[in-house]
Amino acid sequence: MKWWQIKKRDADLERELRSDLELEAEEQQENGLSPEEARYAALRAFGNPTLIREHTRAVWSWNMLENLLRDLRISIRTLLRAPGFSVIAVLVIALCIGAATSLFTVVRSVLLRPLSFRDPGRLVTIYEHFRDPVFNAPGFNYNPVAPADFFDWRTQTHGFEDMAAWRWGQFNLTGEHGELPELVSAGGGSWNLFPLLGVPAAIGRTFIESEDRTDGNAVMLTWSLFERRFGGDQSIVGRQIHLDGKPYTVVGVLPKGFTYPDATMQVWVTYASGMPPAILQHHDFHFSHVVARSRPDVSLASALGQVEALQYRLHLQNMNAPVAEDVASKTLIQDLARDVKKPLILLLCAVACMLLIGCLNVANLMVARSAARQKEIAVRSALGARRATLIREQLMESLLVSIAGGVAGVLLSLAATKLLVNAWQDLPSAQSVHTDGVVLAFACALVFAAALLAGLLPAILSTGKGAIAALQASSRSTAGSRSRTALRKTLLTVEIAMTVVLLIAAGLLLKSFWRLRTTDVGCATDNVLTMSYSLPAKRYDSPEKVNVFNESLLEKVRAMPGVRAAALGSVMPGAGDRSSDSFTIPEHPRIASGTPLPDALYRRADPGYFSALQIPLLKGRFFTSDDRNDRPKTIVISQQLAQHYFPGEDPLGKRLHIVARGDADYEIVGVVADTLHQVGLPVRATMYLPIINGESDPGGVTLVVRTTSDPLASSVPVQKQIAELDPELPVSDVLTMQQIIEGSLRNASLSASLVLAFAVLSLILASIGLYGVLSYLTMQRIGEIGVRMALGAQREQVVRLMLGDGLRPAFYGLVLGLAVSAGAVRLIQSMLYGTRLLDPAIFAAVAATLLAVSVIACMVPAWRASRIDPMQALRTE
């Protein structure tokens, strides 16, 4: 029997039963009964024909589908009958599923599948690993690989399909037609890197083996540089560009989504290109990143084992050089996920909470509805409907709601994902974030989970009662259904507790972010423009030339209109640690060997630096234009250094011996106030050396300009001043001081604001739930309220009564939520700065907000209850 024959089969059964029933009646008639009596006798003998038909249908194989279709029909009808409920439930589910899907899309792209590489699961990165932790970077077991090690690995082991290496580099990109020179980050990749990753060139080709030589001059452009600098002109392929003044031929352009290892990479040359040949023979110059593709027929462990054995041999052969004993490996995906992992997981938790709250909310609404349908359900079960059937029907309803919500949610998430990716610029591989089959499957799973969560509990509870009990209960609605009300209040309490946890987490993150934002870095941050340049040692080969350039630049910039001050420094406050040196104090007793030497951040500054950045002088003097070159060496120290290493004595006139700069001691001429080297980290001792000393600093020089108005508006005029002095000198990192500080805070700001968004959504959901519960209670107690008012209860008393009913679960939820938060906040401890875990202000603010919102949510139904006309209430009873 096929499903399209169901109708025919039904008619067939009908006919069969009728004919047999008639036969029975005829036989009874033959026994001498009247036709009327015979029919009743036949029916008695036969039993209930409808029930027989139902039972017979149940054995048909397509019965399941038929039932499903019937349930579907009934559910759609019941949902349409209560449009208010349906719309709210669909919206709630849509919000939750939308948020969860968006976040899952991002998490999947970043943590689970970051790259549009061929078969990325088989790509691993291999690093060197020293057994002695002193050689490994602190807290870091993955050391870059030396070129000779890589070449040996690649040629002498056979466990991997292939191995490629790349290194960081930087070029001064100059144009042929007088375009501004530009400092670009460059990758040097072995010729097989792109085939190994499975990335073909978008235009032209990738490198070939013969180009991977020290004199190789092939270059590939990334899509962003190709678009930005060359206007997307395809004829650039085959032409030449100049990197550090040398001509390179463009062989291809990388595809748009390719941002490995990150989006700052602008051009790629070959691995060996431009390297001194000797370095490629070294086992102890660690600068390469190795990517390998594992073979399907060799286990990763054994392939790595081969490399490890080889590396240990290399270590034994080079005992005097720092050649690592072991190798360490991680998947390329892990390698790239970096520090966004934690905020993403935090957000996932927040979304999971919100999803749960949403489901509880819908469950609550369902309980309310099933209460309203109590009579219907009681009647149906009295007529023989099985409990399973009733539960199935209710589940079908919640499934329909979830599906509708899911569809709306996925549409919502398409828009939300785009917003999220735009806002989160630090996200690696942001380009590859998109919705696909797996994401849709995830959304489907959410839909079913939500349907089960929201539907099962109310369905089971609403059908559990015997028919008689239900009919009795529903005939006396003044009593209300105590158990169901209790259930709704419990659900609400849980909902509110979770909202409180989310709100507190959001509050703490926001406060921490606010603390970071408002941290006093210790210098001027408004209207300060910075830009960096690095004088090439080739052309600036004498101290005089360097000084002349630097001083004439300062002179020119200071003369510009709108410029209040200009100065030169090496590393700006807030820009990170960058460089530090150990020092000794010749006036102090010698430090016992074995104990670590004191250490301070190493900065360079010109005489105007401190006043330009408004760093106050505490003692002594700033540099003067005499502190240069071979004059007596002077140094300025920070307050922290003075307090820590010269406690109770005057540091002025004392000397510092900087170990790395061995030759001479530096006389302390001034003490300045502290600045933060990184927002969120404690102050470190800092020493400043004169920058006008003729050295062309390989780390580059930063020009600081304090302006009267919008600093970025001055950036082009200032760049023009530099180009006038040296048209080929590239300028990099044109940033305001604010941008430097905010750069490190962007993730903190984003996770704080997203968690807040989820918390606010949860708060809205919880207040909808609160409102719903109280409205329902009011409806249930109309009769009772009517009686109370008829007996003389005042409206205020009724309001107080109803308000108390609604606020009690809110209050319990609040207390529970606060208690849970006190434990749960430990999980975000490491993401907080300058904020106490149990910050009383945040806890109080959250409690106040929640109570206020609860009162508002409860006020409407309570007020409505107080407007009830007692006569009407009693009549509708």
Add this chain to the structure above:
Amino acid sequence: MAKNTQQRANVLQGTLDMLILRTLVYGSAHGHEIGKHIQRTTNDFLQMQHGSLYPALHRLEEKGWVVSKWETAPDRNREFKYYRLTDKGKKQLVLEESQWKQMADAVARVMWPATEEN
């Protein structure tokens, strides 16, 4: 017709299929006939309940042990749905019969061990 209900038994769970198949060995019959036949053969001891008869018939048809056809009854001038045993049904009957015998023997051995020894 009235009998003490205590002495009537409902068809033992699981044996209904076998009884129907056995009834159909005599030739095709419609539902009412089958019910009547079982009831009459057991001297009204087994009360056929139509509520379980029709589902059973349809179940047997789903399994392919019987086939059905609308035919005119010889004594009445009307069509009834006649069920007929298939070859598959015959095999099933043999199987169920032997299983039932084994079961009955086993039960008997437990219930009346002395009789067995004599």
